Amino acid sequence: MTKEQLPSLIGKLLLIVLVVVLLISSMVYLNKRWSRIRDIRRQADAKAVVRALQLYYNQYDEFPDSLDDDGFGWDKSNDLADRSFLKPLVTFGLLNGEPFDPENDADFYYRYQKFPAGSFGCQYPFVVFQVMQFETNGFEAGQGQCEDIDFTALAPYGYTWQEFE
Numbered sequence: 001m002t003k004e005q006l007p008s009l010i011g012k013l014l015l016i017v018l019v020v021v022l023l024i025s026s027m028v029y030l031n032k033r034w035s036r037i038r039d040i041r042r043q044a045d046a047k048a049v050v051r052a053l054q055l056y057y058n059q060y061d062e063f064p065d066s067l068d069d070d071g072f073g074w075d076k077s078n079d080l081a082d083r084s085f086l087k088p089l090v091t092f093g094l095l096n097g098e099p100f101d102p103e104n105d106a107d108f109y110y111r112y113q114k115f116p117a118g119s120f121g122c123q124y125p126f127v128v129f130q131v132m133q134f135e136t137n138g139f140e141a142g143q144g145q146c147e148d149i150d151f152t153a154l155a156p157y158g159y160t161w162q163e164f165e
Contacts, residue, residue, distance in 0.1 A: 042102070042139075045110065048095060050129065052086075053163070064088035064114070066113045067088070070111075073113050075111065076109050077098070077100040077101055077104055078100070086112055101131070120147065121147025122147065124165055126146075130142075131159040134158060139159060145162070
């Protein structure tokens with residue numbers, strides 16, 4: 001290699017390094033952007049589900065039962081074997097389709113359960129709906145607790161909604 005070829009080789013290496021750095025930084029930016037978009041969808045889904053549950057209660061004077069036990073009585077959106085998450089809300093036209101998390105895996109999913117009176121020290125029957133986890137910060141955690149349990153602690157990076165019958 002001659003002295004004249006060395007600056008050309010260094011220039012090519014610097015160009016390659018610059019392209020790699022730009023690619024990596026754009027991938028990181030886009031990943032954060034997509035995380036935020038998925039969280040906005042989760043927030044919109046939560047509002048739609050809560051509104052549908054309230055409409056159901058106003059119409060039938062009770063909340064729908066948990067039809068599917070995907071673990072400890074919870075009806076979960078990530079149960080692909082039995083796609084029946086919040087089916088009564090869809091059946092009665094209160095939701096356009098069954099809600100599901102954009103990721104819908106073991107970490108990111110929705111869940112719902114109706115509890116009888118006396119559960120966890122609560123005097124009246126109640127329901128809990130949760131978005132288990134957001135990917136970014138800045139979303140309301142919601143509320144939900146009884147004497148013996150704080151449901152928001154079960155989804156500390158998500159959203160919890162509880163309502164009594």
